[in-house]
Amino acid sequence: MKTKLTCSAAAAALLATGSVAQAADLTLCWAAWDPANALVELSKDFEAQSGHNMNFEFVPWPNFADRMLNELNSGGQLCDLMIGDSQWIGGSAENGHYVKMNDFFDANGIDMGDFLPATVTGYAEWPKNTPNYWALPAYADVVGWTYRKDWFERPEIQAEFKEKYGRDLGVPATLGELKDIAEFFQGREIDGKTVYGAAIYTERGSEGITMGVTNALYGYGFEFNNPENPYEMEGFVNSAEAVAGLEFYKALYDVGTPPGSSNWYMGENIDAYKSGQVALQMNFAFIWPGVEADPNVGGGKSGYFANPAGPAGQFAQLGGQGISVVSYSENQDAALEYIKWFAQPEIQQRWWDMGGASAMRAVVEAPGFADSQPYAQTFLDSMAIVKDFWAEPAFAELLLSMQERIHNYVIAGDGTAQEALDGLVKDWTETFEDEGKL
Amino acid sequence: MANPVTAAAKATPEPVAQKIRGLSDRTIAWIFVAPTIFLLLAVNIFPLIWTIRLSFTNYRVNRPNNDVEWVGLRNYERILNDPDIWSTMQATAHFLIWTIVLQVLIGFTLAYLINKKFKGNDLWTTIIVFPMMLSPAVVGNFWTFLYQPQIGLFNYVVAFFTGADPSSFSMIGDVNLAPWAIVIADTWMWTPFVMLICLAGLRSIPDSIYEAAECDRASKWRQFWTITIPMALPFLMLAVLFRGIENFKMFDLVVQLTGGGPGNITTLTSIDLKREAFEKWRTGYSSAYAVILFVTVFGLAAIYVKALNKVKER
Numbered sequence: 001m002k003t004k005l006t007c008s009a010a011a012a013a014l015l016a017t018g019s020v021a022q023a024a025d026l027t028l029c030w031a032a033w034d035p036a037n038a039l040v041e042l043s044k045d046f047e048a049q050s051g052h053n054m055n056f057e058f059v060p061w062p063n064f065a066d067r068m069l070n071e072l073n074s075g076g077q078l079c080d081l082m083i084g085d086s087q088w089i090g091g092s093a094e095n096g097h098y099v100k101m102n103d104f105f106d107a108n109g110i111d112m113g114d115f116l117p118a119t120v121t122g123y124a125e126w127p128k129n130t131p132n133y134w135a136l137p138a139y140a141d142v143v144g145w146t147y148r149k150d151w152f153e154r155p156e157i158q159a160e161f162k163e164k165y166g167r168d169l170g171v172p173a174t175l176g177e178l179k180d181i182a183e184f185f186q187g188r189e190i191d192g193k194t195v196y197g198a199a200i201y202t203e204r205g206s207e208g209i210t211m212g213v214t215n216a217l218y219g220y221g222f223e224f225n226n227p228e229n230p231y232e233m234e235g236f237v238n239s240a241e242a243v244a245g246l247e248f249y250k251a252l253y254d255v256g257t258p259p260g261s262s263n264w265y266m267g268e269n270i271d272a273y274k275s276g277q278v279a280l281q282m283n284f285a286f287i288w289p290g291v292e293a294d295p296n297v298g299g300g301k302s303g304y305f306a307n308p309a310g311p312a313g314q315f316a317q318l319g320g321q322g323i324s325v326v327s328y329s330e331n332q333d334a335a336l337e338y339i340k341w342f343a344q345p346e347i348q349q350r351w352w353d354m355g356g357a358s359a360m361r362a363v364v365e366a367p368g369f370a371d372s373q374p375y376a377q378t379f380l381d382s383m384a385i386v387k388d389f390w391a392e393p394a395f396a397e398l399l400l401s402m403q404e405r406i407h408n409y410v411i412a413g414d415g416t417a418q419e420a421l422d423g424l425v426k427d428w429t430e431t432f433e434d435e436g437k438l
Numbered sequence: 439m440a441n442p443v444t445a446a447a448k449a450t451p452e453p454v455a456q457k458i459r460g461l462s463d464r465t466i467a468w469i470f471v472a473p474t475i476f477l478l479l480a481v482n483i484f485p486l487i488w489t490i491r492l493s494f495t496n497y498r499v500n501r502p503n504n505d506v507e508w509v510g511l512r513n514y515e516r517i518l519n520d521p522d523i524w525s526t527m528q529a530t531a532h533f534l535i536w537t538i539v540l541q542v543l544i545g546f547t548l549a550y551l552i553n554k555k556f557k558g559n560d561l562w563t564t565i566i567v568f569p570m571m572l573s574p575a576v577v578g579n580f581w582t583f584l585y586q587p588q589i590g591l592f593n594y595v596v597a598f599f600t601g602a603d604p605s606s607f608s609m610i611g612d613v614n615l616a617p618w619a620i621v622i623a624d625t626w627m628w629t630p631f632v633m634l635i636c637l638a639g640l641r642s643i644p645d646s647i648y649e650a651a652e653c654d655r656a657s658k659w660r661q662f663w664t665i666t667i668p669m670a671l672p673f674l675m676l677a678v679l680f681r682g683i684e685n686f687k688m689f690d691l692v693v694q695l696t697g698g699g700p701g702n703i704t705t706l707t708s709i710d711l712k713r714e715a716f717e718k719w720r721t722g723y724s725s726a727y728a729v730i731l732f733v734t735v736f737g738l739a740a741i742y743v744k745a746l747n748k749v750k751e752r
Contacts, residue, residue, distance in 0.1 A: 066716060066717065091500065095501060204700070259606070260585070260588065260611050261611070262608060262611030262612075262699060263697050393501070396500075397719070400713060404702065408701035409701075411699060411701060412613045413701075414613075
């Protein structure tokens with residue numbers, strides 16, 4: 001650890017004094033998705049300024065964690081820079097995969113106070129809520145909703161909805177209202193085509209259903225553990241409120257989702273929405289620029305709203321990632337140079353303009369930001385209500401247990417919600433016992 | 439023209455030739471075999487022994503800094519007492535039994551029909567064999583589209599014959615149908631393989647035996663049961679062995695098709711093992727799991743091969 005700290009301090013000093021490093025071939029690893037293409041474009045500016053060459057290794061989301069965690073765990077040198085998922089931060093910090101950034105940030109005047117607090121906690125800190133930084137917030141993301149505004153505005157649909165539910169059809173204020181809307185559209189004929197309610201996350205293999213169900217669980221009062229006593233989960237994970245939240249998600253799946261949507265995540269939801277199969281879709285905010293640009297559903301046909309409130313409050317699942325320097329890289333100086341370049345406000349502004357999602361306050365709190373895109377206000381609203389999954393070193397095990405328990409109940413209809421969450425407490429307790437934390 | 443073998447022998451440098459001349463046949467044999475043995479030890483035996491060793495520890499490959507503790511038989515106890523693992527065993531057994539039954543029945547029937555001489559025989563053989571030329575991942579992906587309730591051809595075919603609404607059932611989203619969805623896709627892909635083996639068996643039966651049976655006025659039915667089946671049986675058993683071993687370790691097709699879901703209903707042991715080893719990173723635990731599966735497959739295969747040899751000796 002001491003060696004790594006010395007290394008990062010040396011690199012920080014080198015950069016602070018403005019020494020010119022030799023041109024390096026840098027490889028940045030991330031998921032294969034639209035924002036990654038925007039980053040390739042943005043990085044051309046860094047190449048021109050620094051003289052370094054940028055290479056990119058993008059892996060599709062379903063295999064991203066498998067591929068990249070294998071790379072990190074094996075001490076691989078493929079990646080110099082890693083835009084890793086927020087949940088990896090604990091394991092990557094404790095296992096020495098990432099370079100600690102504090103000295104570098106101090107030496108280069110990079111202040112974490114310049115970034116949205118939720119993204120700093122979510123993407124950069126380990127242990128959480130301590131000033132130990134292992135990444136720079138790179139891509140702010142959150143689960144939100146997209147809806148067919150053009151369908152919602154049709155007078156005949158509005159009239160029918162009002163007759164059935166006694167209120168106007170519009171953006172739902174609560175999760176209950178959301179379910180009503182999904183149920184209302186389920187199996188409805190629109191323009192001679194059968195459409196369905198909502199595309200929600202149900203995917204079993206990686207993280208899909210967990211990233212979906214938490215949007216219901218948080219709103220009903222689910223907690224990962226006792227806020228006063230870490231790792232005490234009994235009565236928090238499986239509280240009566242959490243059970244009600246899980247039952248809600250199952251009810252939403254049962255009454256308001258397209259047939260065959262038992263294993264859907266980001267890509268499937270986008271496809272269902274853009275092809276006009278569903279009235280609503282749950283998805284991370286990264287898809288919104290693509291929705292706006294789509295000839296079928298863009299250009300004003302779609303609207304956006306933050307995850308509606310549940311009985312216990314309004315929360316949304318945090319997505320997004322921070323950018324880190326891989327400790328096994330032989331190009332750490334050049335990689336840190338990239339981070340320094342990326343942290344500049346004007347680069348962050350261009351990042352947002354090109355379809356990226358900046359977490360820098362100077363960008364997102366700038367006057368006019370909320371009106372800069374039709375989804376910008378929803379993005380801000382959503383980022384203000386985020387919660388995240390465990391970021392423990394054992395996050396993969398914790399995540400897979402949740403995937404299994406939730407999918408078994410919601411999709412396969414196995415047992416009750418109480419049994420599913422009791423089982424989850426049992427699994428997580430076992431994991432933390434193995435970890436020596438219980 | 440000089441004999442190439444003699445020429446090669448003459449080309450051997452004299453010092454080397456002298457050294458070889460001084461070696462016994464057994465030593466020379468060892469020199470030839472040693473690289474292969476070394477490779478087998480390095481690639482097969484060493485990893486096996488290493489896995490067995492890890493199975494008695496709490497080792498996690500993603501925690502290189504943690505102490506590795508010897509936990510004795512704890513991993514084995516946990517696996518054998520875990521109801522979830524038994525349910526994956528059940529899912530595997532269901533998949534294994536039904537794919538083998540269907541593939542053997544359909545494969546043998548196809549082989550029997552293709553074995554008859556008719557016009558276009560070769561063309562039909564090529565068409566039938568086509569699915570097994572595809573990658574399992576491609577087949578899995580392809581069948582997810584066929585099974586789509588709204589656009590899938592499979593649902594439309596079923597609806598055409600039953601009158602049901604195509605979007606009223608989901609082959610890969612329903613706990614009752616998903617186990618059959620993977621059986622159907624695997625059967626579609628691998629029946630041609632069984633057919634080819636059966637065809638080899640059927641073509642190995644000399645015509646003279648059937649001619650003798652004709653002379654004895656044996657009916658076609660009797661010829662089938664007393665000549666065709668017994669003589670093709672070793673080939674059929676070989677096909678069952680190959681498919682059994684292959685399907686016990688089935689992974690790619692099912693992952694693409696259902697991802698092991700809905701719930702755990704199509705989570706086969708190989709999928710579960712991969713999750714434990716490379717997603718949960720429980721290396722010691724998954725090593726014990728792998729050892730249990732290895733012993734199971736090895737034991738069953740050994741018994742089966744013994745039975746196969748007995749049938750061949752008859």
